Amino acid sequence: MVRTAHGYSAETLPFVETISPQLRKNIISGMDINLTSLLIPYYSGSGTHELSLSEDKNNKSDPRSSRSLSLGEFIQAFGIYKNIMCTTFPHRRSELDLYERDLVDMATRYPGVTTPIVISNLVQELENHPNKEFKNYLVFGLSQGFSTGITTLPSKSIECKNLRSALSQPAHVLKLIEMEVEKGFLEGPFDFIPFKHYRINPIGVAEGKYNKKKRLIVDLSAPHEDPKNPSLNELIDKDEFSLQYVSIDDAIRTIKSLGFKSWLLKTDIADAFKVMPLSPMLWPFHGIKWDDRYYFFNKLVFGCRSSPKIFDTLSQAICWIAQNNYNIEHILHLLDDFLVIVPEQDNAQQTMNTFLDDEVQSLGTTCKRDTNSLSASLRADDGLNLKIDELWDASLSESTRLTYKSAFKCFRTFLVMNGQPCSEVNLPYVKEDLLVYFVTYCQKALNLKHQTIKLYLAGVRHYYIRFLGYDPMANAIRLPVILRGIKKSQNNVVQERLPITSSILNKLCALLSKGIFSPVLDLMFQCAFKMAFFGFLRCGEFTCRSYNDNSCTVLLQDITVDPTKQFFIFRLRSSKRDPFRQGVNITIYENDTFKPVDTMSKYLSIRYNNGALPKSPLFVEDEFQSSPLSRETFISSLRQLLDTLGYNTVKFCGHSFRIGAATSAAACGVEDHIIQTLGRWSSDCYIRYIRTDAKVLKRAQHDMCFHN
Structure with a gap:
């Protein structure tokens, strides 16, 4: 194709490469060039007397030169590069073709940083978020991969032995690894490690506490007690990635503020940590080995010290979006678990649908429904129920357990005397007023001392937490005053005990x-x-x-x-x-x-x-x-x-x-x-x-x- 004073002919336009003479010269001379510049018409490129790749004539940064290319854009840019190079060195075409094929194959098999989160929707939902730094951190991590906070990458490559739980269950391990690969959480398998520096971590198998479901675990705290080879978790600052979890008291306060019979809606994110991509530079150090083949995690690993804090940023974003964009006012989260609390008069089902369908699905995440309901088989499992009762009893010393039992018997008698039936499985809702009357009854009718009354209250509290799941004395403001009055009204002379010197x-x-x-x-x-x-x-x-x-x-x-x-x-x-x-x-x-x-x-x-x-x-x-x-x-x-x-x-x-x-x-x-x-x-x-x-x-x- 020849360019005339009037430009290219129409029939040759699809074959035109709008490359500046200087950039063409740089390619032929073997200089390193930015492939992105080949897609920018008449980009000067770098040279002895030319502007750098990232500058224009006004010495301003050109943002087009710093972006990442898609696979299609890479093929287009590399094709231009190959054609220019082969006009002078035609013998290199087969070499460059093979190079291009390998790169395309790698890009197809290992697509790099991926996440099910629809980042564009997330950015739109967080448009009015007051903390720009928080928003940028989350969006950048989802698009480029999160750093786990490792201060210094290990310089020595080591392989750790797998845990005994994995070696004893080879069939389960293989199945779990295949599932991780199929879901795109693991890169591999590789017959040989494709990295210069790497870390192969121990794997094991853990069993669900209730459902007995097997899951793969990775020990990122290995090797243990090896000062020359610190584990990945040891290289992560504990304080920087510490996390303050929401407590049951926070939920109780919200429920009490909304009133009795509030709706509780619980759900959690499926494959929680695995929606958070790992920075590609960290993949080599999150490797595992099974059957002499290697795999490398490309998502956050459960077992990494910083994973909970990193994932919590997504949960915080979901809660903020729910509250500010979908009018879901009362929502709490504990990592991947979400609790939505709705007043009795509101439409709880509509609120749940809004949260799950309108918000969560639009962001690309998947939440489970009805995760808080027990199956009939669990409720009927006498063995488990018996064990739970044993553990409740084991939480107290024998003397304390007997004292609490006497306390509850006394409280039950008090309720029955006042026309309120009561049993362990049918506890009435207790307000602070009722407890005030109860302690007064203990002092006046039973002539109990202040210290004994406090013990009885502790016993009542224990039974309510155990069988009803809430603390009847939380946020009590009058009860402590009444107890102080009882203490002052009694002759609280402590019996003198002499020392054996x-x-x-x-x-x-x-x-x-x-x-x-x-x-x-x-x-x-x-x-x-x-x-x-x-x-x-x-x-x-x-x-x-x-x-x-x-x-x-x-x-x-x-x-x-x-x-x-x-x-x-x-x-x-x-x-x-x-x-x-x-x-x-x-x-x-x-x-x-x-x-x-x-x-x-x-x-x-x-x-x-x-x-x-x-x-x-x-x-x-x-x-x-x-x-x-x-x-x-x-x-x-x-x-x-x-x-x-x-x-x-x-x-x-x-x-x-x-x-x-x-x-x-x-x-x-x-x-x-x-x-x-x-x-x-x-x-x-x-x-x-x-x-x-x-x-x-x-x-x-x-x-x-x-x-x-």
Whole structure:
């Protein structure tokens, strides 16, 4: 084709390539060029004396040169490039044809960043969103892929072994991977890794808690405890991607504000995280391996530290759109779960249809319907229902459970007396006024103390949360005032409890050394007294309330004596401040005054020589039987000894050793934080345990007289 002074002829116009002479020269000389410039008529291109690819004559950026090409545009631009190159080097045509074929094949098989979200509709819906930065982040991430916040990409490529749950279920793993590939969440399979730097992460199989559905899990926290090769999650800032979730209290407040019988509409987004594309630069590091073939995730991975926070931006956008564009005022979300609350008088079905059909579907997402309804088979599953009841009971200690049971019985009696039938499965709706009358009834008719009434209220609250799913005392403003009035109207004198100080402990041990009960029991009580004192123990931490309460019994194996006999360790497996039974080690060191380690060593030796086993109780009711020492027997024996020593035993109790330990430590000048540590107090309440002698107060007032 020849261009004349009058231009090209009409019949040759479809073959015209409107390329500037300078850009044509750059292509032939082998310079790098931007393919986008080949689609811009007479774009100058870069050269020694020419403007750069992204500048025009006014030195302004040309936005056309920075955009990404579609597959069709690439084929068109590369065809122009190939034709220009082959006019000078015709032998390169086959090479360039193969190159073009490979690129088109890759683009067809691996389409890059994709999402079911209709971004144009989302942009339109968010047009009036006040936070432009939020909107731009979400739109850019959906179109270009989200960064997971990895601070530095791993420079070393490693492969981690798969989890045992995957290796034991190969058929399930293969099926799950094939489903991920089919849905477009995974790239692959590859026989060889197509990246220079990569990370192959462990996979496993998890089972749904209720539906038993298998799902693929990826451990992005692997490798574990490898400082040279930190996991992907370790490379993500925990604080930057922390997330504040909505709570049940938020929903309850909304429901209460709308009134009784409000409609609750629940739904969730299908394949939640998988609608959020992953930045292509991160694909190589989100790889997995199965049957010697490699796959790489192109969507957010469940198990990535930042995935919840990233996905939550979409949920926030959906909620904002619902509230501002569709007049759905009351909507809450917890990641991919949405709760729409509608007043009783409104059309709930229409609201749900508006949310699901008009909004959600227009954005390209898919929500499930009726996800909150239980199937008949679940409701009739006696095994599951029985287990749920067991777990509810297990959430409380035995004593608390019995107290709450008594509280509910009292509350039920009160309701029946006032013409309101009540049972566990048919609880009436409770307002604050009713609770005010109930606590007044407890104080006036039952003569209950303030502390007991508070316990009864806690029991009522527990039953309502368990069987009705709401807290009847939430946002109560009058009830606390009435309780305070009850407290002030009662004689709330706390019974004084005297401490067993080091001097009293010394007298008790000296008395036992002379022989009171039997040689073994005398040694046992010395051992128990010393351990209770130096361990700052509560009575219930080394005794049982009854013969049947063996759940927290201290065993012989809970004591470990140091070979040098400089200390022994008492493993306290459970306590009042340890409801989850994590346990704590209490170390008691040897001293020349009381010799607690030597006493414990002698006692253990006698017990084992008498045939006791490691799982036998440490302290027993009688040397000839293995029943654990009860609280009643311990306190009775203690008071018998104190009475022999001439003390008024009424004011001494099992807690006296803990009180005495704190008092003795304070009197000796032990620092406050050390006392707090020794007694395992989490607050400054240990101060209440310290008893100040009258002589100390007298001396303090005397010293005040001489202050300058």
